[in-house]
Amino acid sequence: MGTRLAVTLAARSTSDRMPQPLNEGLAEIGARVHAARRVAVLLDFDGTLAEIAATPELAQMKPGMRAALLSLRHDHDVVVAIVSGRALEDVRERVGIPELIYAGCHGLVIRGPGLTFLQPQAQRAVPALKRLAEQLAPRLRHIAGVLVEDKVLGISVHFRQVAARDRQEVALAVQTIAGRSDWKFRVRRGREVWEISPTVDWDKGRAVRWILARAAGRDALPIFIGDDVTDEDAFVALPEGITIRVGHAAESSAAWSVAGPEEVGTFLLWLRSRLR
Numbered sequence: 001m002g003t004r005l006a007v008t009l010a011a012r013s014t015s016d017r018m019p020q021p022l023n024e025g026l027a028e029i030g031a032r033v034h035a036a037r038r039v040a041v042l043l044d045f046d047g048t049l050a051e052i053a054a055t056p057e058l059a060q061m062k063p064g065m066r067a068a069l070l071s072l073r074h075d076h077d078v079v080v081a082i083v084s085g086r087a088l089e090d091v092r093e094r095v096g097i098p099e100l101i102y103a104g105c106h107g108l109v110i111r112g113p114g115l116t117f118l119q120p121q122a123q124r125a126v127p128a129l130k131r132l133a134e135q136l137a138p139r140l141r142h143i144a145g146v147l148v149e150d151k152v153l154g155i156s157v158h159f160r161q162v163a164a165r166d167r168q169e170v171a172l173a174v175q176t177i178a179g180r181s182d183w184k185f186r187v188r189r190g191r192e193v194w195e196i197s198p199t200v201d202w203d204k205g206r207a208v209r210w211i212l213a214r215a216a217g218r219d220a221l222p223i224f225i226g227d228d229v230t231d232e233d234a235f236v237a238l239p240e241g242i243t244i245r246v247g248h249a250a251e252s253s254a255a256w257s258v259a260g261p262e263e264v265g266t267f268l269l270w271l272r273s274r275l276r
Contacts, residue, residue: 019245019257022267029242029256033274036221038077041271042208042234043264045084045091047227048246051261052191054161056086056149059094065261066096068268073099075275079216083107083204085195085230087151101215105153106197106230107207115214122153125198128183129155132196139173146170153197160192170194190228204230205237223271225264226254 022029033039043049046059049069053059073080081101084091088104088111095102101112110117133150136157140146145161159170174194178185184199204226212222222241224234235243235253245254246264258264 017252018250019252019254022244022256022258022263025256026270030274032221032242033271036219038079038216038220039271039275040079040081040212040216040220040222041072041268042081042083042211042222042224044226044228044231044246045082045086045094047191048225048261048264049082049095052160055147056156056158061095062261062265065265065268068265068272069095069097069100071272072268072275073097075272078275079211079220081112081208081211081215083207083211083224083226083234085154085156085190085228087153090151101211103204103207103211105151106195107204107210108153108197108200108202110207110211112211112215115211117210119153119200119202121200122198122202125183125200126152128181129153129196129198132178132181132185135177136173139177140170143170155196157194157196158192159194188229190230195230203233205233205235208234209237225258225267 046052049065050059050061069080072078081103082091082095083103085106086104088102088109091104092102099113101115103110108119108122133148133155137148140148143162143166147158149156157174159167162170175187178187178196186197186199188195208224212220222238224238224241225244225246226234227246232253243254245252245257246260258267
């Protein structure tokens with residue numbers, strides 16, 4: 001790709017509806033789970049299974065969350081997948097259940113029992129991403145609290161610990177340097193992070209559909225839970241499923257909402273009781 005291409009600032013249009021509190025929908029959800037021949041539970045990690053931490057390496061699941069996932073995994077009629085923006089091996093290690101399906105870098109790479117996927121266009125962008133990370137790190141080094149995370153198939157620029165007065169400089173540097181690349185990159189703002197990824201026809205929505213087709217079957221009931229802007233792609237992709245947004249969102253394509261990871265854990269235990 002020799003032609004210089006400007007960075008794409010991806011702006012996703014959400015629906016104008018507000019998700020309803022999950023506890024108002026438990027009767028409906030319970031009936032659908034009871035009627036389903038198979039259930040696929042797909043979850044984000046940060047902000048969903050683990051509380052958002054000051055820095056990415058500090059994020060951990062509570063012990064009860066792992067037990068809930070294990071309990072679901074042991075049901076032969078349930079497929080469990082973790083779909084995260086983290087690098088695949090990173091999120092796999094943090095969850096610590098090898099038998100699950102894992103999708104890293106917002107679904108660009110997927111692995112699980114009998115499953116392997118690597119988005120081919122994204123793979124070709126790896127050298128350009130490495131150069132981009134090498135340019136961003138020295139450009140932002142003088143800003144206290146900023147963290148440039150090279151995930152091979154993507155880059156996360158974390159600014160949770162950056163002073164308010166410096167955040168605009170971080171945003172400008174990310175957009176400017178990404179825009180100079182010969183590759184066309186997608187730049188999206190998440191929860192205190194800028195996410196940079198190759199502009200390819202793939203996202204969490206496409207990833208969860210791929211997982212469902214190969215691991216769960218067409219008659220499976222999908223349940224997707226996530227907390228950030230990239231999870232909206234999955235909500236949109238699963239109109240027939242149960243979609244749950246974690247945290248407050250004035251607008252979202254998810255049908256239901258919970259306050260935080262603790263309520264996610266409570267829901268997973270509730271779900272396990274309904275499956276029994």
